[in-house]
Amino acid sequence: MKKIIILLVLSFISIGKGIAQKFGYTDMEFITSKMPEYQLAQTEMKKFSEKWAKEIQDKFAEVGRMQRAYMAEEVLLTDDLKRKRQSEIKEKEQEAREYNSKIFGMEGLLFQKKKELMKPAMEKVQRAVSKICIQKRLDFMFDKSSDAGIIYSNPKHDYSDYIMEELGIDGQAAKAAKEDPVKEKSTVAPKESSPKQKSTNSKLK
Incomplete structure (x- = not known):
């Protein structure tokens, strides 16, 4: 349903602008x-x-x-030993929880390994999608098997630069940061706001 709504919206936009845009879909799964x-x-x-x-x-x-061992021996332990054993159990449990989060948490090791292993195949698929879209003169390609939505779009329909300019964002610096975040962080100083931008920001606050 979500993809259908997106497709209908884009279709209405195309009609409204009088532009003949072509759409397609595929089943990536x-x-x-x-x-x-x-x-x-x-x-x-x-x-x-x-x-x-x-x-x-x-x-x-x-x-x-x-x-289980603690419960079986609890009656024989002194208060100090009880506290020590309880602390050891708590630490061991915390260690297990942290390791679980490290592996299966959001962007954990499993997520990173999946990206690494899937990258060659997905890059191959993306090249094929781009090639077909160019050959068939498609402006947008949708994947009907997932919630990913658009998997290809004609760059001429990307208005990100205009929106960033309206927001006072340095588009080139933003793109450089996206391509190489480590280099950008160490070499590019924050851009000072103009008096007009400072005035606008103060009003927003």
């Missing part, structure tokens, strides 16, 4: 399922996922063993 390199990457991903999941499971299993 079906296409990638037929690519050997993509399937190989998926297999590798599964191996990493299972390996890390086993490591995390073992860590929590160790916490469980420590808790």
Whole structure:
């Protein structure tokens, strides 16, 4: 439904401007399922996922063993030993939780490994999509199998530079930062606002 709405909006815009824009769609899920390199990457991903999941499971299993041992011996322990054992269990559990977050959290190791393994196949797909869109003179290509929406758009319809200019953003610096954030952070100084921009900013505050 979301893609249909986007498509309808773009169609109305095209009609309103009197521009004959061409749209197309594809099924990336079906296409990638037929690519050997993509399937190989998926297999590798599964191996990493299972390996890390086993490591995390073992860590929590160790916490469980420590808790059961403590409960069995609790009546025989002094208050100091109880506090020590409870602290050890808590630390072990925290360690397991942190490792789980490190692996499966947002942009964790699993996410990074997926990007690494999938990159060659997805770049190959993107080159094919761009080539077909240019050959068929398509302005936009949609992926019907995901929520990604547009997977190709004609650069002539990109108005980002105009919007950044209206917002007082240095477009070239922003693009450089996107391409090489480390270099940009170390070499480019913040751009000082003009008196007009400062006045506008103060009003916004």
